[in-house]
Amino acid sequence: MTLLSLSKVEKRYPGVKALDGVDFQLREGEVHALLGENGAGKSTLVKVMTGALEGDGGSMTYLGEPLKLKSTAHAQTVGISTVYQEVNLLPNLTVAQNLYLGREPKKFGLIDWKRINRQSRDVLKRFDLDIDVTRPLSTFSVAVQQLIAIARGVDMSAKVLVLDEPTASLDADECEQLFGVMRELKAKGIGIVFITHFLDQVYAVCDRITILRNGQLVGEFEAATLPRSELVGHMLGKELQAETKVQEGEARNDKALSETLLEMDDVAVRGSLHPTSLTVRRGEAVGLAGLLGSGRSEVCRAVFGVDKKTDGTLTFKNSEQNFRQPAEAIAEGLALCPEDRKTSGIVGPLSIRENIALALQARRGWWRPMNRAEQQQLADKFIAELQIATPDAEKPIEQLSGGNQQKVILARWLATNPQLLVLDEPTRGVDIGAHAEILKLIKKFCSEGMSLLVTSSELDELVAFSDRVAVMRDRRKVAEIEADDITEGNIMQAIAEA
Amino acid sequence: MMHSLANSRFTSLYVTSALFVLLFLVGAFQFEGFGSTRVVANLFSDNAFLVITAIGMTFVIISGGIDLSVGAVIALTGVVCGLLIGEIQMHPLIVFPLVLIGGGLFGASMGALIHFYKLQPFIVTLAGMFLARGLATTLSEESIPIDHPFYDTVADFGMLLPGGAWVGASTLILFAVLIGAILLAHFSRLGGFIYALGGSAQSAQLMGVPVARTTISIYAISGFLSALGGIVYSFYTFSGYSLAAVGMELDAIAAVVIGGTLLTGGSGYVVGTLIGVLIMGVIQTYISFDGTLNSWWTKIVIGLLLFVFIGMQRLLTRRQVRVAGH
Known part of the structure; x- marks a missing residue:
């Protein structure tokens, strides 16, 4: 019936x-x-x-x-x-x-x-x-x-x-x-x-x-x-x-030689992250694997200065950094797309244009406002580049679907032209089509020389975009998998036991 | 099934109560006659109108709103009572229901504006405040004496407790309102809706909370209780005056916050508000017993207390968030 x-x-x-x-x-x-x-x-x-x-x-x-x-x-x-x-x-x-x-x-x-x-x-x-x-x-x-x-x-x-x-x-x-x-x-x-x-x-x-x-x-x-x-x-x-599958195995290896951009040496945050060491080289995409609550997001937060590190040293562009707040990290050329879009990413009632301009404006300082035309140009560029589905740049972001909201947030940080982009679960709550597009974008950014640190709970995704995968468990790094060893099976095994 | 965490919800209530007891003991040790049942009884009867109004304010603040009109509504109620009872000699038992309904409708229309036009409670009730105060002044600029046998009966009504404490009509009304408010907050559906709105209006709506009805009810309750506060205030002054209770809305808000209710909404207790008013009262009593201090010291101490309480609330909520995030 x-x-x-x-x-x-x-x-x-x-x-x-x-x-x-x-x-x-x-x-x-x-x-x-x-x-x-x-x-x-x-x-x-x-x-x-x-x-x-x-x-x-x-x-x-x-x-x-x-x-x-x-x-x-x-x-x-x-x-x-x-x-x-x-x-x-x-x-x-x-x-x-x-x-x-x-x-x-x-x-x-x-x-x-x-x-x-x-x-x-x-x-x-x-x-x-x-x-x-x-x-x-x-x-x-x-x-x-x-x-x-x-x-x-x-x-x-x-x-x-x-x-x-x-x-x-x-x-x-x-x-x-x-x-x-x-x-x-x-x-x-x-x-x-x-x-x-x-x-x-x-x-x-x-x-x-x-x-x-x-x-x-x-x-x-x-x-x-x-x-x-x-x-x-x-x-x-x-x-x-086949864009979620990897064809470019060659591209993976030669990055081992490029210079180190970010180096975490036993960085710890009291109560949320045990001492963890991790490096990200220029033009490299490093995946952070692990279950919910394994410490993936905590690594991102520590790198970006959301949580103040309590131990260890963090080196970015060959100089030691003690980020006390995200603004300092942004000034150095970092960017973070947080995991929870709804509460820490989008500013719902503001338009796509305003949401995209936000981070760049903050970086330039509020005493040098961007004019409307500049913002418009920026927004139009990213709407075209990231294929954001919207009639125009003035639509409030809260009216977009999850995948498109995610793209707007990506655009916001890309606009600041970061050297290291930290993406915390960029594909959560996003459907397959947008998944594939976001993965494609990650690849593209890398080839343009940007470095990425990306957390994901989807193994096939990690395999598709990572040059290296760090596996987290119980708030510490338990394994690092490189090059051709990056397979769903190996990552799963590392998450499970190692 | 009490849990250590569940207890933390009452922490601010415990702190407020402990502070009241402490302040009272300090006064009792320092001054003879301070630690008597009479002083306690006077705390209740002198502040009854404020407690009644602040209880209405508690619901508004728990729902995430604010009501700035309450002081003006008290004054308007007093003036209307003065005109109808003092001048025309209408019977108070006819006038009281009229002003109570009037207060409720006044609040309800502010609630309707807030909900249907999606306006800020701050600005709507600010307009309501000017409207009520202006109306009261237009009706009479002078203080109108209220001289009616019923008022004398009310003044004589009550009972004498050991120690010379007098529990009068105002105190009894206060306790009736308090019990009603506790039942409303914790044993009625509307009470749950009010807390729900303060938690998240959007989620509440998706869970099927009738947001329009709840918002209108909240401000109607506040308007009704302000009018009742105005009546009780007229028992106290035997008059109606358009400039009465100026700034009283801020005292009510302060009492609610000292009583442990979060200004951001979603959490708080009616009993806390009562204790909040009593703390303000005990400070005032202390200053009058001392005799050398300027009465403005009350405001200074309350200002400091507010800072401490807001700071404490922030620490408490932060701790809870951390616990939730493991």
């Missing part, structure tokens, strides 16, 4: 048609993948079906009746719950409050906290989470918060559960756990819309797949009969190019 059906949904933004007559059907007891590139319209479609946005055209049928959603609250009351990509719970409230906000059980007209806490514990047990539900949400890791968000959606006795990239911050075990819960819910007849960038996960749990491209429906497919290569082809609108 069809639970939810959308037909001919349209949504227009100035200059862009985000959804162009899209159909979507969700059946009872199925996991339905919604796939597409950046800007394909996935997020917009999800927002329409969960009441966060109103479509400009088209209709929606729910349980056989026409439905017009007024708000996300309305969607929740009829049984359509959503778990968003970025955890959207309240850090200041307790776990139990987050689970039951707005639907607290009452006793004598007052909220029954005993019952809320007991029910919360029971709900979380299904996710193998045995935690103190009276603690504030902010005291738990992102992965746990994500599971709590899902538990909330599930417990709202939803008939339709929309999971918008729920696995972005989960490790393999946690993903398995989530898939177990999804299968359980499926067996109960709940329809699940699952959005992800990980194709393995699509094949692991999904029954059917709907693919969007440029706001249009490409088609609906049975997961069991759609080969992976065809799936990718549908998403990209072309056959996957």
